[in-house]
Amino acid sequence: MNKRGFIALFLCIFLSSIAQSVAAxxxxxxxxxxxxxxxxxxxxxxxxxxxxDSTFVxxxxxxxxxxxxxxxxxAGSYIAAFSFLGYRNAYExxxxxxxxxxxxxxxxxLGSNDVLLQEAxxxxxxxxxxxxxxxxxxNADSYxxxxxxxxxxxxxxxxxxxxxxxxxxxxxxxxxxxxxxDGKEFFSDDPKVASKNLPxxxxxxxxxxxxxxxxxxxxxxDDGEEETVINLTIKKGMKRGWIGNVTGGYGLxxxxxxxxxxxxxxxxxxxxxxxxxxxxxNMGFTDMGGNRFRRFGGMNGINTSHNVGVNFNVGKxxxxxxxxxxxxxxxxxxxxxxxxxxx
Numbered sequence: 001m002n003k004r005g006f007i008a009l010f011l012c013i014f015l016s017s018i019a020q021s022v023a024a025x026x027x028x029x030x031x032x033x034x035x036x037x038x039x040x041x042x043x044x045x046x047x048x049x050x051x052x053d054s055t056f057v058x059x060x061x062x063x064x065x066x067x068x069x070x071x072x073x074x075a076g077s078y079i080a081a082f083s084f085l086g087y088r089n090a091y092e093x094x095x096x097x098x099x100x101x102x103x104x105x106x107x108x109x110l111g112s113n114d115v116l117l118q119e120a121x122x123x124x125x126x127x128x129x130x131x132x133x134x135x136x137x138x139n140a141d142s143y144x145x146x147x148x149x150x151x152x153x154x155x156x157x158x159x160x161x162x163x164x165x166x167x168x169x170x171x172x173x174x175x176x177x178x179x180x181x182d183g184k185e186f187f188s189d190d191p192k193v194a195s196k197n198l199p200x201x202x203x204x205x206x207x208x209x210x211x212x213x214x215x216x217x218x219x220x221x222d223d224g225e226e227e228t229v230i231n232l233t234i235k236k237g238m239k240r241g242w243i244g245n246v247t248g249g250y251g252l253x254x255x256x257x258x259x260x261x262x263x264x265x266x267x268x269x270x271x272x273x274x275x276x277x278x279x280x281x282n283m284g285f286t287d288m289g290g291n292r293f294r295r296f297g298g299m300n301g302i303n304t305s306h307n308v309g310v311n312f313n314v315g316k317x318x319x320x321x322x323x324x325x326x327x328x329x330x331x332x333x334x335x336x337x338x339x340x341x342x343x
Contacts, residue, residue: 026072030105040066051077056159059131
């Protein structure tokens with residue numbers, strides 16, 4: 001094969017791979033309407049669930065004209081769930097494959113949920129999941145956790161959210177890069193500080209948000225990069241005074257562990273103080289909180305650590321605000337005594 005023939009073959013393979021990649025963009029579309037008057041319904045919550053176990057995959061809301069186009073991460077069997085206040089829920093099975101990457105469901109008709117009652121007691125219950133454009137919002141009180149649980153324990157119960165053995169958080173396959181508290185960064189360099197230390201009891205809602213990168217939001221120029229973050233909203237009743245917890249323990253061979261966290265939320269302002277000290281190989285704030293198995297000793301001996309950190313965001317409105325975080329960690333290693341027998 002000559003040089004021109006080789007180049008032509010390479011281009012054919014390259015263009016074919018691009019065509020296959022484009023064809024593999026899985027989407028589900030349609031239009032949601034009122035069953036009675038056939039008018040479009042805006043802001044209908046559309047959730048895509050796995051047909052195997054009904055876990056949440058992704059979601060979107062219908063536009064003002066009732067239409068929707070939902071991107072799906074991969075092929076598979078799904079259930080599209082449609083819900084809107086005052087209407088009965090609707091469910092549509094969906095099968096996507098490389099041969100059929102796009103599925104138009106056509107008109108989705110929602111019937112009204114009117115019920116005639118002689119006497120009734122109305123009890124309000126917040127929905128477990130609400131999808132708003134690029135935000136998936138979970139109501140924290142809808143998921144039961146044990147007393148003294150931290151945010152990580154709640155995350156493990158949310159559909160579509162995974163937490164691995166190292167504490168890394170993902171939602172629908174996307175890694176969570178930051179955790180915000182009431183829209184403000186909380187120890188921005190490591191989301192595990194929030195997930196392993198903040199108590200669930202103070203959380204009202206947990207929002208998973210896809211947003212532009214820090215650089216794009218700062219400059220106003222879209223660089224095509226996105227990040228996925230979690231925003232925790234604090235219950236109004238918790239925004240008074242100081243709240244927090246203190247933990248400690250003492251064991252055999254002089255082993256000890258102590259930690260404390262104090263939070264002060266007032267209006268749009270927040271101050272958090274973390275501190276800890278131990279000689280149990282606990283390396284800092286991201287080791288604190290939750291149930292864990294620790295191995296004392298190891299190849300390099302016993303680590304004694306002392307750490308303290310402060311996160312703050314204070315000011316008046318958005319006109320003048322000061323925020324940031326600072327932390328200090330000191331670790332010393334106590335080497336094991338080794339005996340060598342010489343012959």
